[in-house]
Amino acid sequence: xxxxxxxxxxxxxxxxxxxxxxxxxxxxxxxxxxxxxxxxxxxxxxxxxxxxxxxxxxxxxxxxxxxxxxxxxxxxxxxxxxxxxxxxxxxxxxxxxxxxxxxxxxxxxxxxxxxxxxxxxxxxxxxxxxxxxxxxxxxxxxxxxxxxxxxxxxxxxxxxxxxxxxxxxxxxxxxxxxxxxxxxxxxxxxxxxxxxxxxxxxxxxxxxxxxxxxxxxxxxxxxxxxxxxx
Amino acid sequence: xxxxxxxxxxxxxxxxxxxxxxxxxxxxxxxxxxxxxxxxxxxxxxxxxxxxxxxxxxxxxxxxxxxxxxxxxxxxxxxxxxxxxxxxxxxxxxxxxxxxxxxxxxxxxxxxxxxxxxxxxxxxxxxxxxxxxxxxxxxxxxxxxxxxxxxxxxxxxxxxxxxxxxxxxxxxxxxxxxxxxxxxxxxxxxxxxxxxxxxxxxxxxxxxxxxxxxxxxxxxxxxxxxxxxxxxxxxxxxxxxxxxxxxxxxxxxxxxxxxxxxxxxxxxxxxxxxxxxxxxxxxxxxxxxxxxxxxxxxxx
Numbered sequence: 290x291x292x293x294x295x296x297x298x299x300x301x302x303x304x305x306x307x308x309x310x311x312x313x314x315x316x317x318x319x320x321x322x323x324x325x326x327x328x329x330x331x332x333x334x335x336x337x338x339x340x341x342x343x344x345x346x347x348x349x350x351x352x353x354x355x356x357x358x359x360x361x362x363x364x365x366x367x368x369x370x371x372x373x374x375x376x377x378x379x380x381x382x383x384x385x386x387x388x389x390x391x392x393x394x395x396x397x398x399x400x401x402x403x404x405x406x407x408x409x410x411x412x413x414x415x416x417x418x419x420x421x422x423x424x425x426x427x428x429x430x431x432x433x434x435x436x437x438x439x440x441x442x443x444x445x446x447x448x449x450x451x452x453x454x455x456x457x458x459x460x461x462x463x464x465x466x467x468x469x470x471x472x473x474x475x476x477x478x479x480x481x482x483x484x485x486x487x488x489x490x491x492x493x494x495x496x497x498x499x500x501x502x503x504x505x506x507x508x509x510x511x512x513x514x515x516x517x518x519x
Numbered sequence: 520x521x522x523x524x525x526x527x528x529x530x531x532x533x534x535x536x537x538x539x540x541x542x543x544x545x546x547x548x549x550x551x552x553x554x555x556x557x558x559x560x561x562x563x564x565x566x567x568x569x570x571x572x573x574x575x576x577x578x579x580x581x582x583x584x585x586x587x588x589x590x591x592x593x594x595x596x597x598x599x600x601x602x603x604x605x606x607x608x609x610x611x612x613x614x615x616x617x618x619x620x621x622x623x624x625x626x627x628x629x630x631x632x633x634x635x636x637x638x639x640x641x642x643x644x645x646x647x648x649x650x651x652x653x654x655x656x657x658x659x660x661x662x663x664x665x666x667x668x669x670x671x672x673x674x675x676x677x678x679x680x681x682x683x684x685x686x687x688x689x690x691x692x693x694x695x696x697x698x699x700x701x702x703x704x705x706x707x708x709x710x711x712x713x714x715x716x717x718x719x720x721x722x723x724x725x726x727x728x729x730x731x732x733x734x735x736x737x738x739x740x741x742x743x744x745x746x747x748x749x750x751x752x753x754x755x756x757x758x759x760x761x762x763x764x765x766x767x768x769x770x771x772x773x774x775x776x777x778x779x780x781x782x783x784x785x786x787x788x789x790x791x792x793x794x795x796x797x798x799x800x801x802x803x804x805x806x807x808x809x810x811x812x813x814x815x816x817x818x819x
Binding site: 342344364365368369370371372374376378382383384385386387391395396398399400401443447 | 536538539541542724725727728729730731732733734735736737738815
């Protein structure tokens, strides 16, 4: 059923120059699924993720977000769709002049839902990502791992249907990677759709032991289902 | 959605939205100062325009319907010629009233030049007849011809010769005042556009983060629009107050005072400068919104 496919790419292509970086991308992300996206650096993982939340629009084919063609969506429609998608960016962009707690609340504020009704919920969320003592710290004061976890907290605060994480373990040690993975698996068990781009195969193997994840690989600008070795 | 409801929506205070844009002390002070300076100038331009308007109206009204007949004749004939002139005027269509000035009135007219106690009756001074026209006016050329026939010493002066350039000059001055106001408004808009553009460019990263977490353009633009509208309002209010004080401190004008001493507001006109801060805020609102729309359109 179409309504169950949150994001759908149909023969989508994207390129920064004359030659497309990605082409013939077809992907259906159904509700509650867990996907890993892997491939060498520069293969186009981040580009594909950006297509999934309409930061980029395909030059060919189509990308459908929650049943709407991204190319036909107005800027307000795109903003509305992004309120249903939690994104953990590779470089964890924050507003550096606001404390961590306000950065985490930002998606709620911009969606017009104001702040969390229950003040404890924010504390619970901050504690859930293990940043209870850092709520008032400014983003530049946070370590790489803390930023990743803060970005995850910000991504889930609106209770989105779909969570995208771009190399969420790129700047953290193995222990922190496992902690972040555990948080993502927990979210998936709550029914969230997860798409994680990573080149860390160990992380993927560890995840597959906990959750039924599909692994997609980008190679030569095309999307393939990864082999049984993963 | 109407412009008014859009404006109210953008201006509605939103603490979280106001905090997302980092404070910038230097540009804030600069914007407030420029708005204050522009408002100060606007108050003066307004005062000049209104004073010129009053002057033009006064000259125009006072002189448009009045003219003078000067009778220069030997002392023995002057009364007869005056009587003849008044008779002619009585029979002239378009003349509402006419009367010869008394010696007392003529003395008053000459007093500024010759001082008091002038023996008007013993001097060969022309007799003056004041003529007031009806709304339709009289035929000046016809009257001149009749006066030439009936009272050869009478010369009609309908003030046109010097009234027209004066009224024209005052009208030009009034226009110049309005043009100045328009230029000040345009300069304010340009200044706010530059300041807002600069602020938007400096906060590009903030805007990108906001877009990525689902902020609509309206939310982002609102943060900037509120900030610049408020700065323009505060700055212009300060400038307006100083401008009004400066105008109030101008030397007071007598009824017949010169233009410079008459520069200022009269009665209810003192309320007009109060529109300057509002106008500045409206200009800032639209200038910032246009700058924000341009910047946001360039970002996905």
